[in-house]
Amino acid sequence: MPLDHNGRIRTVKKPTGKGKNVVYWMQGAFRATWSPSLEFAIQAANEEGLPLLVLVVLDLGYPEANYRSFKFFLEGLADVKDGLAKRGIPLHLRKGKFEEILPEYIAGAHTLISDAAYLPAMRAIRDRIYAEAESGIVEVEPNVLVPVRAASDKMEYGAYTIRPKIRRLAPLFQPGFLPREYRGKKLDDVLDFEPSDHRKLLEGQVEFVQPCSIVGGSAQAAKILREFVQDRYRSFAELRGNPAAQAETGLSPYLHFGHISPMQVLEEARGAGGLDGNYEALFEQLVVRRELAHNFTLYASGLGSPFDFIPGWAAETLKAHERDSKDYLYSLGELEEARTHDRFWNAAQTELLNNGKIHNYMRMYWGKKIIEWSETVDEAYRRMVYLNNKYALDGRDPNSYAGIGWCFGLHDRPFVERRIFGKVRYMSDGGLRRKFDMEAYTRRAYGELGVE
Ligand SMILES: Cc1cc2nc3c(=O)[nH]c(=O)nc-3n(C[C@H](O)[C@H](O)[C@H](O)COP(=O)(O)OP(=O)(O)OC[C@H]3O[C@@H](n4cnc5c(N)ncnc54)[C@H](O)[C@@H]3O)c2cc1C
The missing domain is CATH 3.40.50.620 (HUPs)
Structure with missing residues (x-):
């Protein structure tokens, strides 16, 4: 075509x-x-x-x-x-x-x-x-800086393989399409419904999941972007990965629904700080990682099971360790209601339930523990997809499947072999404690939400 x-x-x-x-x-x-x-x-x-x-x-x-x-x-x-x-x-x-x-x-x-x-x-x-x-x-x-088929005609192995392709093409697409003036006839609007009537439209019509306080729309997205550029952007590279800090953009729900364009985010960030380390860090997440996820979902042969798409080494090692003994097995209900023995995991799940999103670092931990606490690899995958897509405002996105897939070894490399995970990367609560102020994260996840 x-x-x-x-x-x-x-x-x-x-x-x-x-x-x-x-x-x-x-x-x-x-x-x-x-x-x-x-x-x-x-x-x-x-x-x-x-x-x-x-x-x-x-x-x-x-x-x-x-x-x-x-x-x-x-x-x-x-x-x-x-x-x-x-x-x-x-x-x-x-x-x-x-x-x-x-x-x-x-x-x-x-x-x-x-x-x-x-x-x-x-x-x-x-x-x-x-x-x-x-x-x-x-x-x-x-909704992408570099069109996915133009960046690559195959499923890429990881950020390291798609990064040079995206970087080479990126200048062709910045700043993007200039606004045009519509010169045609103004036909009448046809409105079957008023968007502000969400109660009337939705009550009794769709599954009820408690809405979050975060409000959708381009105006709200632009406000969050402005606040990010003014306050958090200067420490983005340093603090983005720290769940105790609030250094992320918070834009993923808006990017998911296309309420904001990645090109707009890049332009505003560039305008504020030039092409410094924070811009590089933002470009890496917003363009390289996000567009790697689009590449993955476009070219993956299926998304029904991790065995449809994870690399051979990961599939082999996960299969070999699938029957390893597990210290904890939780039901889906216990996970959904954040009732595990792990306080940090419960805090992450509570963030998801109440805020419609989990901090990126904790999202990785959240997924890894579901693997550890489920009977099989496929069951863990189904649970993650279910919980993420039900509660996350940015769910049902290419990033959802790439992020969940990553927990099973997608776009990653082998590590030292261990129980349950084999050579797939493992994460521990001890690691969280060593790296971050986890009490501050937990307080924020519970305290700010008023549900300690
Ligand atoms: C198990 C698991 C599930 C995930 N599910 C989702 C999901 O449903 N929807 C979703 O948008 N992201 C998902 N991610 C990726 C990542 O956690 C979120 O994109 C990020 O936390 C969003 O917060 P932010 O907008 O403040 O990100 P920032 O750190 O401010 O980054 C800016 C933007 O870059 C993109 N980005 C950031 N991190 C990643 C990443 N690791 N991979 C791809 N793009 C990234 C996002 O579009 C994000 O909005 C998941 C990750 C994991 C490990």
Whole structure:
């Protein structure tokens, strides 16, 4: 399939020249600025002399979504609605099944433009919809700096193999698409629902998971980014990995829903501090590691079990140690309710339950212990995916599967062989105590949340 804009834009089906409008199906980048997809859609509509409309479908059957994640999503939609209105771009907010609503729009469209997807469930939905389409179909990658297929055409071994490829291509994509002015006709908005009515929309309709205090949307993401750049950025390289410090950006839920673009984060950070060690550290996480995760989910042959994708050495060693005796075995319920003997692990799980996120370092520890406390490798994997995707606002993301996969040896190297883990990296509570002020972390995880 042809690639354009250095691979950012992929033509899935060529337009036939028929059709009355250009439709941008906003499905991964829920924002009205800093979006290559939206800017490309505006450009396409202007060039064809056709009206543009932006379509968002609220499909309450979306895989693994629940009250917590939908509320965050709807908060983001409220910002999309305001942002598009300011730019004079019509919005259709429709409620129903993707497969039922999309064909209605495709039938009349010259071109359907959509955001690329990387996880199998969402790719499968797109493929089914595209197969029936007679309009042009174009996919844009709005949420990565370097388009995933342009960076590499295979599943990469680790950060060390993808890093040079990304670094070489990165200058082509900064700062990204410039904003375009929409010159077409302003069609009427069609609003099946009001995004602010989340109670009415969701109560009794989707699984209830207590929402977090963190609010979704581009405005909130921009505020968090500003605060990060002013306060925490100067110590990012030094303190990011320390769970007792609060040095991280806190942007992963916003990146997951596309409420903010990684290009915007990079530009603001660069503007604040130039290209220093903190910029390098941010680039490493936000671009190299995050885009390695996208590479992984796009090219992995399956995500149902770690044995579908971990390197041979990791699969072999985990299998060899799967029957090793275990000091603790917990039920899923005990894990879910943070009722283990390990105070630090319980603190991490409590963060997840209440804040919708765990500090990165503790997330690694959280995953490693689930391996230690589950009967089998596959059971540990299923539990991690379930807990992460149910409670994490940034869950159901390429990073979710890459992060969980890492606990089983993905993108990592062999270590000294030991019980249960074999040669896969092990983490201990003693290591946490030696490196960090774990009392401060635990106090924060419980105390700040008021549930000690
Ligand atoms: C078991 C496990 C599960 C995870 N599940 C998720 C998940 O569901 N969603 C998710 O976004 N991340 C996940 N991660 C990766 C990482 O923990 C989070 O991205 C990070 O903690 C988010 O916090 P932040 O935005 O403050 O990150 P910062 O440290 O401020 O980093 C900025 C951005 O860089 C990216 N990033 C940071 N660390 C990583 C990493 N290790 N791999 C890939 N990208 C990274 C994220 O997009 C993040 O928002 C998981 C890691 C593990 C070990």
